[in-house]
Amino acid sequence: MAKGIKLFITHSLKRVLLCGFISYTLIVSVAYGYMAFNAVHQVENQVAQMRIEQVHHKLKHQMRGVNETDLAAAITAFNDAELPYYPGLSINLATDQKLDVRLSSLPLGMHDDVAALELHVFVTALPGIEQAIIYSYAEDNVSSVNQQERHFISKLVFIGLVIMLSGVLLAVLLSRRITNPLNKLALALLSPNNSTELPCSQRRDELGILSRNMAALLQRNEQFLIREQQFSRHCSHELRTPVAIIQNSLSVLKMPHCNVKLAQRSISRIEAATTEMASLINTFLLLGRTTDVSQTCAISLNLICEEIIEHLNHTLPQQVSNKTIELKGHVTIISQLSILKVLVTNVIRNAFTHSKNNIIIECLENKLIISNDIDDHGTDGGYGYGLEIISRMATSLSCDVTFDETHSEYRVCITFPPLSPEHK
Numbered sequence: 001m002a003k004g005i006k007l008f009i010t011h012s013l014k015r016v017l018l019c020g021f022i023s024y025t026l027i028v029s030v031a032y033g034y035m036a037f038n039a040v041h042q043v044e045n046q047v048a049q050m051r052i053e054q055v056h057h058k059l060k061h062q063m064r065g066v067n068e069t070d071l072a073a074a075i076t077a078f079n080d081a082e083l084p085y086y087p088g089l090s091i092n093l094a095t096d097q098k099l100d101v102r103l104s105s106l107p108l109g110m111h112d113d114v115a116a117l118e119l120h121v122f123v124t125a126l127p128g129i130e131q132a133i134i135y136s137y138a139e140d141n142v143s144s145v146n147q148q149e150r151h152f153i154s155k156l157v158f159i160g161l162v163i164m165l166s167g168v169l170l171a172v173l174l175s176r177r178i179t180n181p182l183n184k185l186a187l188a189l190l191s192p193n194n195s196t197e198l199p200c201s202q203r204r205d206e207l208g209i210l211s212r213n214m215a216a217l218l219q220r221n222e223q224f225l226i227r228e229q230q231f232s233r234h235c236s237h238e239l240r241t242p243v244a245i246i247q248n249s250l251s252v253l254k255m256p257h258c259n260v261k262l263a264q265r266s267i268s269r270i271e272a273a274t275t276e277m278a279s280l281i282n283t284f285l286l287l288g289r290t291t292d293v294s295q296t297c298a299i300s301l302n303l304i305c306e307e308i309i310e311h312l313n314h315t316l317p318q319q320v321s322n323k324t325i326e327l328k329g330h331v332t333i334i335s336q337l338s339i340l341k342v343l344v345t346n347v348i349r350n351a352f353t354h355s356k357n358n359i360i361i362e363c364l365e366n367k368l369i370i371s372n373d374i375d376d377h378g379t380d381g382g383y384g385y386g387l388e389i390i391s392r393m394a395t396s397l398s399c400d401v402t403f404d405e406t407h408s409e410y411r412v413c414i415t416f417p418p419l420s421p422e423h424k
Helices: 002-009 013-062 068-085 149-190 206-238 240-253 260-288 301-315 337-354 387-396
Strands: 089-093 109-112 120-125 132-137 297-300 324-328 332-335 355-364 367-374 400-405 409-415
Touching (some): 013 132, 149 206, 206 260, 206 387, 260 337, 260 387, 337 355, 337 367, 387 400
Antiparallel strands (some): 089 132, 297 332, 355 367, 367 409, 400 409
């Protein structure tokens, strides 16, 4: 009993389906039995009424011209002649003393199953005769339904059980067909080695849509996790240098014999390191976001380079002032401005930081080429990003970047996507 109740209150989809189908088939079975049993009785009632009406027409035809005093004898003669052909049917006058009082008191018309007598009764009157004529038809004498009622009910119960068991079997098969793929999908989602290809992804029904949407969600989560890991790794690596510079500069400022010139130099180093930290964090945050194509716009690459050079001339005057800069070409590209400025700024600043004298910036078609000679002794205060970060920024802009180095020159080439016809 407790298990049966639990079947109806469980939150399992499989049991809910079983419960629903069992209830449905039970209702169908009961309704089928009731309609079949009622249909048989309705058919028998119709047959009984048809027989009564057939006999009534014959009696009405033969009773023409019969007066009321001879009516009883005429009905007796009709009964002897015709009723043997209609077993179970009897015709009486309402004044007949042998007639059951429950029948003699009935009004005119057709009556079924009178007062538990299991009779079909038709009360009528012939034209010109006041006495009512009562036809009573006992269908038990000719019907096999009442005689074999138990057998008939047992057949209905058997058929109902077959329908119910078929419904249960169908419910089990259907519930397995629905829940098994869901269980596989749930196990695949819990698996630590889940991939973007989940079970049921090839199906064309709602389950296939769910599987594909879950796979897309897993892919987005995986990309988000990768970006978070890269953000942490890049920050922990790239922020070490400016933090170390700030710590060293603060140590210099705390020295008891720190003069004004040394203090100004330390403060400048702290300001430059702070600016660099802000730029690093902003860059990593930009890389951690999903690139939105709607944020792209037409950009003049040579104007961006001029703006960056002017900015570096103010922020890194010692590294820029003694270098020869040559800017060539005019190119317009379609890109995302924020990440593009960080990328180009980083590459140009690295060129200033590690260049000995000459820097050449070329804007050719859909390419930006930045080359510089190499300072063998290095330059103090360079905060160049790693090649991995530069490559990530280029990838986020759908660009290709190559790095070439010889014994005397370093060359970076960034290739942007070609312009579409409407932007040319």
